Amino acid sequence: MQIKQYRTQFIQTLSAIYDEGEAESFFYLILEEKKQLRRIDLALQPDLVFSEEEIEVWNTILEQLKLEIPVQYLLGKTHFYGLEFEVNENVLIPRPETEELVDWIIESQQSEVSNQKLRILDIGTGSGCIAISLAKNLPNATVFAIDVSEKALATAKKNAKNNQVKVNFIHKNILETIDLEQEFDIIVSNPPYVRNLEKQEIKKNVLDNEPHLALFVEDNNALVFYRKIAELAQENLSSNGQLFFEINQYLGKEMIVLLEKMNFKNIELRKDIYGNDRMTRAGV
Template sequence: MKIKQYRTQFIKELAPFYDAYEAESFFYLILEDKYKLRQIDLALNHELTFNEDDFVIWNGLLKQLKNEVPIQYLLGKTSFYGLDFEVNENVLIPRPETEELVEWIINENAAVSKSKKIKILDIGTGSGCIAVSLAKNLPNAAVYAIDVSKKAIETAKRNAANNNVEVVFMLKNILELEILKSDYDIIVSNPPYVRNLEKQEIKKNVLDYEPHLALFVEDDDALVFYRQIASLGQKNLSDNGKLYFEINQYLGKETVDLLENMNFKEVEIRKDIYDNDRMVSCRI
C-alpha cells in the first residue's frame, strides 16, 4: 500500500479518539522517527510504499494510540526547550508551560551566569528537562537535581549525557530532608500539585499512563511540597537567592500567601500561554 493511502486510513481510525490535526501530527511524527521521512518527502513522492513488516509496526502503534498511550512514550522521546529528551513511564512528559518557567529563569540569570558561577538545584527533576535545559543555556552554572524515583534519576542521567551537559543527580525524598548539604543561588521545582479532586479534569492519556507519584497530592495538604521546599530555601538559599516554582493554576493566591507568610520577598506570579496562573518566583 502507498504511504499516502495508509495515512488516510490511519487518521480515519483515530478519529474517535483525536481530532484530525492531532492524528495527522502523530502520523508524521512516527514517519519521521521510524523512516526519517518528512511531510515534504511524502508530498514530493506519491509512490512511496509500506511493506508487510511496516504494517506490523504501524498497526501496533495504531492500537496503542487508540488506547490513548501518549505518542511521546511510544516514540520514547520528546522535545523540550529545543533539546531532545528520553521519556518513559517513569517520568512525566515535559509540558510547554514548564518551558516558560525555564525561559524565565534563563532570562533573569543569563547575564550574571556569564560573570560568575551560580549553583542551581532542581527538585523533583523527573526526566531532567529543567536541570538539563538550564545547564545547557546558563554558562558557569553548576546544576544539581533531586528526585525520589531511582528510575527517574536513571532517565535524567541519560538525558544529561545525551545533551552533553553535567548535572549532579541525587536520589532523595525531599519531604524527609531537614536541611540541604549545600547552599544554592537558585532552587527550582515543578513538584506534584494536582489535587485528587481534580482527577476528573485529567485526560485519560495522562491519568492512565503518567506516574501518579509525580502528579498528585492530597486534597487537604496540596501545598505540602511548596512549604517544604520553601523551608529548605530559608536555610539553603544564598544571600539574595531565588525560588522558582511551577504551580497549580487554582492555587496561585494560596501559594503566594504561603511564601509571603514565610517572609520571602518580591513574590511574583506569572500566567502561562493559556492565561492560567502557572509560575511563581520569590527571593530570600
C-alpha cells in the same frame, strides 16, 4: 500501500479518540522517527509507499494509540527546550508550560554578569528536563537535581549524558529532608500539584500511563511540597537567591499567600501562554 493512503486511514482510525490535528501530529512524529521522513518529504514525494513489514509496525503502534498510550512513550522520547529527552513510564512527559518556566529562569540571568558562577538545584527532576536544559543554556552553572524515584534518576542520567551536560543527581525524598547542606543561587521545582478532586480534568492517556507519584497530592494538603521546599529555600538560598515554582493553575493566590507568610520578597506570579496562573518567582 502508499504512505499518504495509510495516513488518511491512520487519522480516521484515531478520530473517535483524538481530534484530527492531534492524530495528524502523531502520524508525522512517528513517520520522522520510523522512516526519517518529514511532512515536506511526503508532500514532495506523494507516491512513497510502506512495505508490508512497515505496515505491521504501524498497525501495532496504532493499536497502542487507540488504548491512549502517549505517543512519546511509544517512541521512547520527546523534545523539550530544543533538546531530545528519553521518556518512559517512570517519568512525566515534559510539558510546554515547563519550557516557559525554564525560559523565565534563563531570562532572569541575562542581566547578570555572564561569567558569574551559579549553583542551581532542581527538586523533583523526573526526566531531568529542567536541570539539563538549564545546564545546557547556562554554562556558568553547576546544576544539582533531586528525585525520590531511582528509576526516574536513571532516566535523567541517560538524558544528561545524551545531551552532553553534567548534572549532579541525588536520590532523596525532599519531604524527609532536614537540610540541603549547601547554598544555591536558584532553586526550582515542578513538584506534584494535581489534587485528587481534579482527576476528572486529566486526560485518560495521562491518568492511565504517567506516574501518579509525580502528579497527585491530597486535596487537604495541596501545597505540601511547596511549603517544604520553601522552608528549605529559606535556609539554603544565597543572599540574592531566587526560588522558582511551577504551580497548580487554580492555586495561584494560595501560593502567593504562602510565600508572603514565609517572608519571601519580590514575589511574582506569571501566567503561561494559555492564560493560566502557572509559575512563581520569589527571593529571600
